[in-house]
Amino acid sequence: MKIRELIVDLYGCVADLNNSSWLTSVLESAAKEMGSTIVKTVSHNYSPIGITVILLLAETHISIHTWPQYKYAALDVFICSDEADPETAWNVVKAALKPASSKTREIHRQVT
């Protein structure tokens, strides 16, 4: 059983990072494209600006936190699955948020 966590910093995003319903739909598309099952979705609008969206998945979770004032978003794709590939979700988010640059780190976690 593979447990992988993809940690991505997105810089210079062209998209509106303060639109929670749109960001939620982006993450939901990312989860579906990866073949994941969405169990629960939570989101929050920070004051005065910034969004968090977290999808609790049958295969663990996806989270995004945005700092629109910096055009920055922090994406985590934590997946426990032999089939679902976190890279697939990241590619969907990348195409939607259109970062000028990004930094990706992949962490492998083991149950034993």
Add this chain to the structure above:
Amino acid sequence: MKIRELIVDLYGCVADLNNSSWLTSVLESAAKEMGSTIVKTVSHNYSPIGITVILLLAETHISIHTWPQYKYAALDVFICSDEADPETAWNVVKAALKPASSKTREIHRQVT
């Protein structure tokens, strides 16, 4: 503004890793001890076994995923704050779950 993500693998946990209400209370205590504000809590019981609890915080999030059959838990403490220290939350979780061993990784994220 510090953004730190503490990623911890807990092995050989003595505590009951399939008790979602107890795990939720542990994470809530961890968040409070760190001085964080809890915005929303979501949890899920996997079939036949395993729990996810995620706290959406004013300072981002804490998540835990458990695999009771392996006595393993995966904790993420993602904190955007100059005051709150993710180590404080980890110490609360450690005292509650009583792992025989653990592996900790700290990731610094930057908005620019």
